[in-house]
Amino acid sequence: MDTQQALFQYCLRLGDTNLILGHRLSEMCSRGPMLEEDIALTNFALDHIGQAEALLKYAGEVEGKGRSEDDLSYLRPVEEFCNWRLVEQPNTDFAFVIARQFMVDVYQCLFYQKLQKSNNEILAGMAGRFLKESIYHQRHTSAWVQRLGLGTAESHRRIQKAFNDLWKHTPEMLSAKPNEKMLVDYGIAPDPEELALDWTVQVIRVITQSGLRRPADGFVESYTAHTEHLGHLLAEMQYLQRAYPGAKW
Amino acid sequence: MQPDFIGIEELVWERLSLIPDPEVPVISILDLGVVRKVRYDGNTLEIVITPTYTGCPAMSLFVAEIKAAMHDQGFDEVEIKTVYSPPWTTDWLSPVAKEKLRQYGIAPPVKDIDPDNPFALAPVIPCPRCDSEDTKLISQFGATACKSLYSCNSCKEPFEYFKHF
Numbered sequence: 001m002d003t004q005q006a007l008f009q010y011c012l013r014l015g016d017t018n019l020i021l022g023h024r025l026s027e028m029c030s031r032g033p034m035l036e037e038d039i040a041l042t043n044f045a046l047d048h049i050g051q052a053e054a055l056l057k058y059a060g061e062v063e064g065k066g067r068s069e070d071d072l073s074y075l076r077p078v079e080e081f082c083n084w085r086l087v088e089q090p091n092t093d094f095a096f097v098i099a100r101q102f103m104v105d106v107y108q109c110l111f112y113q114k115l116q117k118s119n120n121e122i123l124a125g126m127a128g129r130f131l132k133e134s135i136y137h138q139r140h141t142s143a144w145v146q147r148l149g150l151g152t153a154e155s156h157r158r159i160q161k162a163f164n165d166l167w168k169h170t171p172e173m174l175s176a177k178p179n180e181k182m183l184v185d186y187g188i189a190p191d192p193e194e195l196a197l198d199w200t201v202q203v204i205r206v207i208t209q210s211g212l213r214r215p216a217d218g219f220v221e222s223y224t225a226h227t228e229h230l231g232h233l234l235a236e237m238q239y240l241q242r243a244y245p246g247a248k249w
Numbered sequence: 250m251q252p253d254f255i256g257i258e259e260l261v262w263e264r265l266s267l268i269p270d271p272e273v274p275v276i277s278i279l280d281l282g283v284v285r286k287v288r289y290d291g292n293t294l295e296i297v298i299t300p301t302y303t304g305c306p307a308m309s310l311f312v313a314e315i316k317a318a319m320h321d322q323g324f325d326e327v328e329i330k331t332v333y334s335p336p337w338t339t340d341w342l343s344p345v346a347k348e349k350l351r352q353y354g355i356a357p358p359v360k361d362i363d364p365d366n367p368f369a370l371a372p373v374i375p376c377p378r379c380d381s382e383d384t385k386l387i388s389q390f391g392a393t394a395c396k397s398l399y400s401c402n403s404c405k406e407p408f409e410y411f412k413h414f
Contacts, residue, residue, distance in 0.1 A: 036388035036398070043390035054333060083344070110369035116364070125334020131337075132414045133302075135362045137373060140389040202368065215379070 003186060006179040007120070008062045009082070010189060012072070015055035016083035019073055022048035023237050024091060033094050040140060054126055074241035076161045086169035088230040092206060095148055095155065099162035102141035103196070107173065108134040110198045114190035118225060123188065129234045142206050146214065148237065149210025160212050167215035174199060198238075254289050261287045261294065261319070268318055271310045272393050273411075274407070275353045278311060282341030285332060293326040294319055299337040302394050305312055339414045351377045356399065358413040374410050376401035383406075 018040050024044035031036025056069035107220065112134055115127035148159040174196035176184075183189035204214055240247055257264045265287075266279040278284060286297035296315060312329045319327045339358040342350075347357035356377045363369050373382050381403035391398040391409055400407040 022410070036390075039392070040388055040390035043394050046306070046394055047302075050302070113364065113367060121334055125332075125336055129300075129336035131331055131364055131367070132338075132362060135367045136389055136412065138367060142368075 001179050001182070003188075004041070004062055004064075006182050007188065008059055009178075009179060010183055011055050011059035011062060011123075014081045015059055015069075015072070016081050017104075018055065019052035020081070020083040020233065021087035021101075022046075022052055023233060024087060024226075025097075025101075027091055028097060031091075032039055037094075039096065047130075047137070051130050051133070052085040053125075058122055058126075070241075071168045074238045078226060078234055081226065081230060081234070084169065084173045084232075085227050086166060086173050088227060088233060089166070089169070089231075090229050093158055095158035096162040096165070097165060098141055098144045098148065099159060100166055101137065102145050102206070103166065103170070103173070105134055105141050106202050107195070107199050107205075109138050110195055110202070111190060118189065119187040144191065144205055145212075146210045149207075149212045156211065159210075163212065164215045165205065214249035229239075232239055251392060255348075257289050258287045259354050261296070261322070264322055265296075265315065266363075267379070268314050271307045271314070272351065272395075273355065275349045280343055280346035280349070281343055282353070283311065283337060284341070285330045293328055294324040295328045295330060297330045297332055299332055299335075300402045305394060307393075320403065335404060338413065339411065354378065354408060355396070356408055356410040358411045374399055376406070377408055378406050379404040 022045045025041050025048065028038070028041040029045070030038065032041050052073070053069050058068040060069060060072055078169065086100060089096075089100065109131065112127040112131035116124050116131060118124045145159060148155040150156070159189045174192065176192040180189055180192060184191050207214055262279070262284075264413070265284055266277050268278045270276050270278055270281055280367075281299055281301065283298045284296060285299050286295075288295045288297075296313065298308075298315075298381055302308075304323070308331075315329060317329050342358065350357045354377055356374050359372065359374065361372050374384055374386075375382050376384050376399075379401060381401055382401050383402040385402060387398040387400055387407065390399050393410055395414070396409045398407065399410050
């Protein structure tokens with residue numbers, strides 16, 4: 001594997017995680033608990049889909065086979081998607097959506113902060129842009145984690161359950177991915193081990209301040225396959241291009 | 250005689266200053282600082298822009314409006330290129346643009362996020378109508394992706410805040 005291929009995979013992973021999370025958030029449109037929150041969640045969706053668009057466009061350029069961001073989004077089968085499993089989990093309740101989003105927001109704040117210093121200028125430029133979006137996201141979801149954790153017995157129970165249910169996906173999220181080391185050595189990608197440490201400190205800080213317990217570690221699944229939910233999500237997201245190939249409007 | 254391309258490029262800048270921002274019509278897309286470069290080689294007009302906001306739906310509108318305006322000026326070949334680096338920042342908003350925003354009722358951006366300290370708390374945003382600092386955040390996300398919703402505890406008016414990017 002050469003650097004270009006590793007870079008392609010890397011951008012694809014970043015793009016896919018944003019794309020799938022953006023799609024999950026778009027499903028919240030008209031389902032927010034109040035108007036402001038409905039608007040906030042769809043704003044988040046817009047940001048993540050915008051980030052995915054830029055990252056997948058660049059991935060296509062790095063690959064050099066003429067695939068556009070749309071080709072990569074709408075015409076790949078489920079096995080080729082490389083998003084975190086965390087983001088493909090179906091929305092259950094608002095606490096779940098917030099907990100998942102908070103985990104991603106803290107990660108992206110730390111990640112983009114480091115990626116800004118990448119010696120790949122294109123990625124560094126994107127990271128500078130995305131970081132500012134992530135900071136606003138993080139502020140919003142941290143405040144909600146706190147509000148739900150310190151709110152009523154019911155809100156506390158739900159947000160704690162959400163963290164407990166999602167925690168099993170953190171090893172996949174925080175681990176070094178195949179061929180990532182090569183990009184770290186070249187100064188293109190931030191070191192995932194360092195990120196994992198910073199992420200844990202920051203997340204535990206907010207969880208503790210919110211009167212919540214840190215979920216138990218130790219449940220590590222194999223990283224090879226997606227959960228069954230991604231296929232269902234793609235069936236909907238890719239429907240139009242599958243049913244009417246090349247359709248435009 | 251060689252056509253004067255620099256003169257033509259200046260004309261393009263002038264024409265661009267007349268295109269209003271689709272969301273906040275009191276400022277132009279030049280005030281906004283999204284146009285990075287204009288180049289004309291005698292045949293193709295190239296305009297380089299930097300998106301304000303990654304997923305901003307107004308960007309495709311910007312592109313369409315710029316193209317339409319340039320076609321009206323008689324340019325047949327108009328190429329709009331998007332660059333992400335260096336990323337757009339609200340620091341590129343001119344002081345005049347910030348004042349126009351305030352008069353329009355939108356609180357202009359202040360340095361409320363620090364990329365070196367992403368977990369810092371948000372500062373106070375003064376009311377664009379009465380200048381009171383006794384304001385509260387209603388929602389981090391407003392009617393457009395670049396604005397938050399606030400309300401003023403002094404004059405009781407709600408207002409929008411153009412986020413710092």
